[in-house]
Amino acid sequence: MASVDGTGSTLSGRLRSGDLLHAGLVVALLLGVWNVGGLELSTGKTSSIEAMNGSTVLLTCTYSSCIGIKNLYFNWHYNDNGTLIKLCEGVIRAEGVKPKVDISHNRVSFVGSSEKTDISILLWNITFEDEGQYICFARNPKEKNRNHSAIFTLYVVDQMKEVDKTLTVIIVSVLGGVIGLVIIVMVIKALVVHFLLKDDEKNKECLVSSSGNDNTENGLTGAKAENKGTPKA
Structure with a gap:
């Protein structure tokens, strides 16, 4: 019986310790929320x-x-x-x-x-x-x-310090140069593409014209040959 009582008291003590721990955690949590929302x-x-x-x-x-x-x-x-x-x-x-x-x-x-x-x-x-x-x-x-x-x-x-704008000027100049270079490259690219497209169109026109002429000549020759027929006896 003594051992049972000892075990019971030990268990009761553990329960009380657990309750105190939980209560402490709740208080800490409330204090944390209070501090976060404070003035x-x-x-x-x-x-x-x-x-x-x-x-x-x-x-x-x-x-x-x-x-x-x-x-x-x-x-x-x-x-x-x-x-x-x-x-x-x-x-x-x-x-x-x-x-x-x-x-x-x-x-x-x-x-x-x-x-x-x-x-x-x-x-x-x-x-x-x-x-x-x-x-x-x-x-x-x-x-x-x-x-x-x-x-x-x-x-x-007594007077405000003058801000050294050297770095700013350098950065702006470099950015301006880069942007200008990009614009020039884009313009050159556009011109090259434009001239290449024109050349392609001319080449296509020449090919179409040449092909048309060949077909026409071949057609006329064939027509003449057909019209002649076989001479009558």
Whole structure:
């Protein structure tokens, strides 16, 4: 009986372990789905930009969430040697609703749109002191206040660097030469084919004419021979 009880308890323990394993897998799967569908921010194709002193720049930031948003809070800060200076903040009540934005900097304008999941800003009349990192932050209460941030780096220059177009010119020239050569070859080929076809037509005409003449002569000779007949006695 003792051995039976031991076996039963062992089996029960294994069942509990299996249940715990299955529960752990379910939780891990749910967490994975949650992370995949969570709030994400992006600065687009590039996370930095180089602009001239005195110009206006667009600091791009867009958000995405498979779960959706509700009362999404966002803000922009400038990192001034470790000190964060707030530029603006706002709340988007729901998808497609115009956000309520408070501007904290006199040279900043909000140009985003909740319909395009865009929370970008414009920075006017930039100076060399504006160079540095700009942090876009958002928090989504619908995802238990899940938050995310993205960094956009601005470089201010006195004049834009001239792009070396030598390689581009070489590539365009080579392509142009190749295309021109192909066109010339096609034209020459078309002319050769045209003249060859003409020669073939002339040869055919000569053959037909020659054959016709031979047949006609043979026919006349035969006719004359038949007309003569046998002379009467």
